[in-house]
Amino acid sequence: MTNLRYQWSPYLMYGQKMEVKKNVVVYRQGEQGKGFYYLDRGGLKIILLSANGHERTIDYVPVGMLSGEHGAYKGSYLTSAITTNPSILYYFSDEALNNICMDHPQAAVLFTNSQIFKVRLLAEVIAFQDSPVEQQMAHYLIRLHSIHQNENVPIDQTSFARYIDASRITVNKILHKWKEMGIIELSHRGAIRIVEIDKMNEIATREEESVGISLWK
Structure with a gap:
């Protein structure tokens, strides 16, 4: 794209x-x-x-x-x-x-x-609409990363929740889990920075295998 x-x-x-x-x-x-x-x-x-x-x-x-x-x-x-x-x-x-x-x-x-x-x-x-939320988040975060061609994805948690059709609480928990794992960093300005793109890809790949589709590589 x-x-x-x-x-x-x-x-x-x-x-x-x-x-x-x-x-x-x-x-x-x-x-x-x-x-x-x-x-x-x-x-x-x-x-x-x-x-x-x-x-x-x-x-x-x-x-x-x-x-x-x-x-x-x-x-x-x-x-x-x-x-x-x-x-x-x-x-x-x-x-x-x-x-x-x-x-x-x-x-x-x-x-x-x-x-x-x-x-x-x-x-x-x-x-992807019926896939687990964590895998949806990983997949769409990688896609946004690709679209904006920047490791800092300009999206806040509320917008991200609407983006994957999940609750803000669920999105917040997963993002903070990823932060503790060192996969991402959260900016005070609402951006999400992917630190470990390979680990994020591993999470998204599990989802792609389960639904049998990969459109954005």
Whole structure:
């Protein structure tokens, strides 16, 4: 996934720049698509609404990535996106996408790869939703580590609990167990630093073997 970051930046001139405040819904699950977005600054969290009305945070979009690709060509948005802080987005209509692909044919491959990545994300959520919490935490922490390309993962315990759909108390206990084992360090600013990535991978690998899936290597 990391090779997709910033790859859309040469085409920002085709988009419409938007300055968006914190906690603004950029697009909503189930609505007919009107285009897609590129995160240039700030943050987006992706929410999945289940059939029973339960909301789960399933992703945090890093700067330099597309979001809402499923809304291209009037497709329905499969998830919702909400800004996590003041952000700068670029909006791309269907017409803009057509113009980009006409002027830069390689952009069509890039856009398709980004769409595939998002489908894999949803598949992963389904595959891991019934797994033990500790293994889910390890797996998603490694994925966030990979996405942000930094050993310091910018997520606090409350957000992490929502991310894996578990209680904050459960997440807190596991994080402090890992801290005592020397696997992670906890920052006062809410970040989680992975100290022993190999040990974290061992925990996550047990989960991947049990569900028979590994999407993020």
